[in-house]
Each structure stands twice: as structure tokens, then as C-alpha cells.
Amino acid sequence: MNIYTEKLLIEDFGISKELIDYVTNQEGKIIDNFKELDDIKEFNQYKIVKAMHDVKLGATDFNWTTGYGYNDVGREKTEEIYSLVFKTEDALVRPTIASGTHALSLTLNGILLPGDHLLSITGSPYDTLQQVIGIEGNEAGNLIEMGIEYDEIPLIDGQIDLDGIEAMIKENTKLVTIQRSTGYSDRRAFSVDEIGQAISKVKSINKDIYVMVDNCYGEFLDYKEPTELGADVMAGSLIKNPGGGIALSGGYIVGKEKLIERIANKATAPGLGKDSGLTFGTTRTTLQGLFLAPLITSEAVKGAILVGQVFSSLGYNVVPKVNDIRSDIIQAIEFGSPEKVEAFCKGIQDAAAVDAHFTPIAAEMPGYESHVIMASGSFIEGSSIELSADAPMREPYYAYYQGGLTYPHCKLGVFIALNNLLKDGLISL
Numbered sequence: 364m365n366i367y368t369e370k371l372l373i374e375d376f377g378i379s380k381e382l383i384d385y386v387t388n389q390e391g392k393i394i395d396n397f398k399e400l401d402d403i404k405e406f407n408q409y410k411i412v413k414a415m416h417d418v419k420l421g422a423t424d425f426n427w428t429t430g431y432g433y434n435d436v437g438r439e440k441t442e443e444i445y446s447l448v449f450k451t452e453d454a455l456v457r458p459t460i461a462s463g464t465h466a467l468s469l470t471l472n473g474i475l476l477p478g479d480h481l482l483s484i485t486g487s488p489y490d491t492l493q494q495v496i497g498i499e500g501n502e503a504g505n506l507i508e509m510g511i512e513y514d515e516i517p518l519i520d521g522q523i524d525l526d527g528i529e530a531m532i533k534e535n536t537k538l539v540t541i542q543r544s545t546g547y548s549d550r551r552a553f554s555v556d557e558i559g560q561a562i563s564k565v566k567s568i569n570k571d572i573y574v575m576v577d578n579c580y581g582e583f584l585d586y587k588e589p590t591e592l593g594a595d596v597m598a599g600s601l602i603k604n605p606g607g608g609i610a611l612s613g614g615y616i617v618g619k620e621k622l623i624e625r626i627a628n629k630a631t632a633p634g635l636g637k638d639s640g641l642t643f644g645t646t647r648t649t650l651q652g653l654f655l656a657p658l659i660t661s662e663a664v665k666g667a668i669l670v671g672q673v674f675s676s677l678g679y680n681v682v683p684k685v686n687d688i689r690s691d692i693i694q695a696i697e698f699g700s701p702e703k704v705e706a707f708c709k710g711i712q713d714a715a716a717v718d719a720h721f722t723p724i725a726a727e728m729p730g731y732e733s734h735v736i737m738a739s740g741s742f743i744e745g746s747s748i749e750l751s752a753d754a755p756m757r758e759p760y761y762a763y764y765q766g767g768l769t770y771p772h773c774k775l776g777v778f779i780a781l782n783n784l785l786k787d788g789l790i791s792l
């Protein structure tokens with residue numbers, strides 16, 4: 364490390380020379396992993412710029428509309444760009460989709476009718492989706508209340524049980540769902556190829572069953588996306604990877620035209636579909652974020668690899684392992700104790716550019732069953748493509764680290780988090 368940088372870390376952040384040397388040494392072991400990420404970044408950058416060229420994106424497309432939002436050219440081009448990038452027939456991309464959960468909920472509610480069967484083949488879905496489906500909590504309007512049947516196939520050693528799918532498919536199975544990312548579990552994210560194999564398996568049993576992918580945290584980590592390997596519909600959040608840290612809010616849903624039409628009719632109203640809905644002047648930030656997304660995502664995943672390397676060198680179980688293929692930006696660390704999780708999350712908060720003077724504490728969160736501690740000091744509230752860490756307060760005390768708009772910021776998070784753990788006597792180098 365450059366001597367000016369070292370001096371600054373020591374004097375302004377109170378990081379010891381020993382800690383700097385430790386992290387720098389660990390970083391030296393992962394530099395080779397960054398090359399492949401740079402290649403993927405380059406590919407996705409060109410793909411996105413090409414889509415912007417194809418729709419003739421122009422400066423006037425960033426203007427506002429009002430009222431019903433009819434003929435919002437910027438909104439229409441944004442949705443066309445998403446279709447081109449994800450290679451689908453159609454897309455719904457709106458700032459008014461409140462979150463990833465909302466995008467996924469709209470997708471499920473748009474496609475499923477009473478009496479239909481929904482099957483998750485990647486075990487229990489993400490916490491918030493459990494409430495959407497109705498397997499946890501008893502929220503009004505959940506899918507089970509609406510007369511939808513639900514089953515899930517547990518993973519076997521963290522892998523999709525391909526041979527177990529056929530037996531779980533019923534006459535009325537309408538939709539199979541696959542979650543790409545780790546979520547709050549202890550398995551690595553599924554690669555796009557693995558997702559493709561699972562989709563082929565489902566289609567070989569019954570080609571009329573739709574396959575949906577929860578692509579949260581997975582975008583732009585590969586040369587392909589699951590929609591290129593047969594997923595009929597896919598959804599994610601704009602305050603994760605595809606918003607590039609710039610999108611103010613929103614979600615996207617991409618897929619088959621007839622599915623997007625049904626989903627859009629849920630998002631607005633039957634008959635209105637995609638033709639209305641104000642974008643409140645967010646087109647520029649949504650698209651500038653998409654433009655930056657390959658870069659930002661690669662910075663974040665480099666940070667995740669550094670976190671994985673450092674904590675595995677200290678003897679902690681990490682998921683994914685340092686040299687596993689990355690298919691999301693999450694790095695899970697099994698801390699085994701609430702004190703360590705809290706010290707780690709506090710360190711990430713201390714490194715934030717915004718709200719660094721606050722201390723995160725575990726609390727109830729809407730949509731989550733356990734108390735969750737969320738370290739997030741972000742420019743966009745709750746944005747987890749920015750440096751963040753969260754942890755449901757339950758055994759075996761995993762912390763989930765993700766995001767970081769720049770690699771140096773991720774590294775600062777590592778320095779401060781380790782420093783906190785050292786100061787509290789919870790680890791030793």
C-alpha cells in the first residue's frame with residue numbers, strides 16, 4: 364500500500380500497521396480472481412450501451428410527463444432497453460415498484476390464479492417471499508389465502524434436487540420458481556448454467572409450466588442471464604445491482620410478452636397495463652444506474668471476495684468459498700455468536716459515507732420473521748448495492764455482507780470491521 368494511504372488509514376481511521384499488512388497480504392492472494400470479473404464487466408458494459416443505441420436513447424427522453432403518464436417515451440425506452448439487455452420479449456421497469464419483493468409479488472400475483480400450484484425448487488424462498496406466499500405469517504392477500512397451492516423441494520447439500528422435481532409436479536402446477544441468490548441461507552448462489560439445467564429439467568417434464576427466477580443480487584455477474592436459458596419471467600430490485608447505486612427506487616420484471624401483460628395489469632389495472640404510470644422524472648437515474656451497473660457490480664463482488672478471503676483466513680466458514688464461481692454479490696460469514704455479528708455490522712456502518720455515526724441494532728423488520736440487524740449507511744435508503752451488511756439474529760449467526768460502490772470503500776469496511784472485532788477482543792490476527 365502506498366505510504367500516503369497507509370498514513371491516512373493509521374492517523375485518520377485508527378487502523379494499525381499490523382492490520383493493514385494483514386489485509387494487504389490477504390488481498391494479494393485474490394488479485395487473480397479479479398481478472399475474470401473485469402472481463403464480465405467489459406462484456407456487460409458493451410451489451411448495455413448497445414441496447415441504448417438500439418432504442419436511440421436521447422437527452423429528451425429524460426423529460427417528465429404528468430397525470431396518467433401516457434406516451435412517456437423515456438419509460439417506454441427504459442423498458443425496451445431492459446428487454447434487450449435481458450433478451451426477453453417484454454419488460455416492466457417502474458420506480459413505483461416498491462422493492463424486489465414487490466416485483467416478485469406482482470409476478471406471482473399476475474401469473475397465478477386460484478387453484479394453481481406454485482413450486483419452489485430451490486428450497487424455502489427469501490424471507491419476505493415467505494409472507495407473500497403465506498408460508499410464514501398470516502398477511503392479508505397472501506397467495507395461499509387466494510387459493511393458490513404451494514410446495515417446495517428442499518436443496519440437497521446446497522444443490523437443486525433435479526431428480527426430485529418430477530414427483531412434485533402436479534396437474535395444476537403453473538409456475539416453478541428458482542431463487543438465484545443465497546438469501547438468508549447457507550448455500551452459494553446458483554450459477555446461470557445451473558439455473559439453465561434446472562429450467563431444462565422442468566420443461567422436459569412439462570413444457571407448459573412457466574419458470575420464474577428471482578434474480579435479486581445476480582445481475583451482471585455472468586455473460587448470460589437466466590432469461591437466456593429459458594426462464595419465462597425474472598424479477599429484481601433497482602436498488603441492488605441493476606440500479607448501479609444511482610436508481611432512486613424501483614423494480615424490474617422481464618419475460619414473455621403475455622406474462623408481462625398479465626403482470627402489468629396487476630401493477631396498474633386490467634386495460635391500463637403498461638400504458639400508464641408516472642415515472643416522476645426518474646428515467647435518467649434509472650438508466651444512468653443501469654449504465655454503471657456492470658462496473659458497480661464488479662466493484663461490489665471484488666469487495667465480497669476480499670471479505671471472504673480475510674474471514675476464511677481467520678478460520679471462519681464463508682459462503683461462497685473464495686474460489687467458488689460467484690453468481691451474486693453476497694458474502695456470508697458464519698460468526699457463530701451474536702456479539703461478533705454485531706461488531707462486524709457496526710464496523711460496516713462505521714465505514715459508510717452516510718450515517719456512519721449511528722450504531723445498527725437488531726430490530727423487527729416488516730416482512731422478516733426474525734429480528735434483523737441491518738448496517739446500511741447509504742445515499743439511497745436501504746440500498747444494498749451500497750456497502751452494507753445484514754444478519755437475521757438466529758443460529759448459527761451468519762452475517763451477510765454485500766455491496767460497496769467502489770472497491771476501496773469495501774476495503775475500508777473490511778479494515779474498520781476487523782478493527783472493531785480486534786478492539787472488542789473477539790478475534791485475533
Ligand SMILES: *Cc1c(COP(=O)(O)O)cnc(C)c1O
Nearest residue numbers: 462463464489544546577579600
Ligand atoms: C433482496 C432480495 C429480495 C427482495 O428484497 P427487497 O428488499 O424487497 O428488494 C428477494 N429475494 C432475494 C434473494 C433477495 O436477495
